[in-house]
Amino acid sequence: MTNRPLILVTNDDGITAPGVRALIDAVKELGDIVVVAPDSPQSAMGHAITLNSTLHLERVAIDDSGRTEYSCSGTPADCVKIAVKEIIGRSPDICVSGINHGSNSSINVIYSGTMSAALEAGIEGIPAIGFSLLDYNYNADFTAAKTIATKITKEVLKNGLPKGVVLNVNIPNLPEKDIKGIKICRQANANWQEEFDKRQTPQGKDYYWLSGKFVNLDKGEDTDEWALENGFVSIVPVQFDLTAHHYVQQLNTWNFND
Template sequence: MTKRPLILVTNDDGITAPGVRALIEAVQDLGDIVVVAPDSPQSAMGHAITINSTLHLERVKIDESGRTEFSCSGTPADCVKLAVNEILDRRPDLCVSGINHGSNSSINVIYSGTMSAALEAGIEGIPAIGFSLLDYNYNADFSAAKIVAKKVTQEVLKNGLPKDVVLNVNIPNIKNDAIKGIKVCRQAKANWQEEFDKRQTPQGKDYYWLTGKFVNLDKGEDTDEWALENGYVSVVPVQFDLTAHHYVQQLNTWNFND
């Protein structure tokens, strides 16, 4: 008898966030679900891991489903590491992360705790997908995102993913019947023009709030930003090898050893 796929579910908004509950609902019929997620919000954590303090795991009961769920005191990447090494009795067939409250398109992927959890699974050799909805509202409508998440998850379970490749899926904040389709894209060249709002405490000590605006510098129609602005779900295959392969040959012409 063939075993059902084992699907590890995680996120960065915390184990009780509506987005991760929506993701669980979307994929629960596709395999056996184990949830390991942070016990509090860990947005914009990037690929941080906990090395200077202890980590805590607690088995929790969020609903009456009876599924296996753990809350973790660490980061999203910590959650995946602990799941693989301490909790699961077999290797997951897939890791899904999200559904994030807010965009992880373009440059946001490097700051994202959601995507870092997926990338950590990829490092472990586990096919992985990060899902994000372009709505920061805690009570966002995840109905369209759930349909997309199930469809993409089914395709990954069916087709697999190449070694070291993870999918970054972003979903526009529109109704399901308004979504034009799912578009495979490249990451747009964009960045944040950042400022710091400097203030003072009543005691006269300076403190800062990070502010700024997102600027898309890429006019291509094959990017995630273009797809999202035009009513498509964007799917970008990403990797954790940061080598600038195109520059290796040129760099070898430098006189490092003279």
């Protein structure tokens, strides 16, 4: 037995992705690590879980560390569920998800498999953080992101998080010396203006490619988008309670019962 914290590491880009290997390296000195991650990329899966097919786990050895690592055939949320229930058998002290290849700021948190894994941990009562680097390149430089991930994970292990609160951390694609600091932010009001590129197969059957442009509608200087555009790491505390609490009182004035 050990008194070191137990750290669950997961992601959505797949267990061999450079981002999750960087995250493992960032937190390996902070506790004992168990890795459960998808066996293939699961980006933009949101909070999907596997209900109508079987799940498979395979013990893997990506390096010579001897640590406990499993690839899972399911989604990022599946990985957290099965890690807690079948592999660890108890709640880990923290769950870290990522480091995602690409942004999960603003509205992207809704679609993100990285953040859904972290939120699933939050649902289980586990302090959790999702990390993302604003570089979609498979061979992105994670040097600065690793430093940030170590620092923030240490703080969460020391201070804890309120039940149901998960941290969404986004890191600008800058050299470590050029990152100005860390800002606590709110989620920016931004969205995707989407289009479908309609094409046809040689057999005349229609098919579509989804494309779009990200548009920031928020001029505030307290948002994640502002922080990232200005060289700061953004931390947004998020929650899985989607109740619009500010509208409950107004909705109670409606007459639903006549």
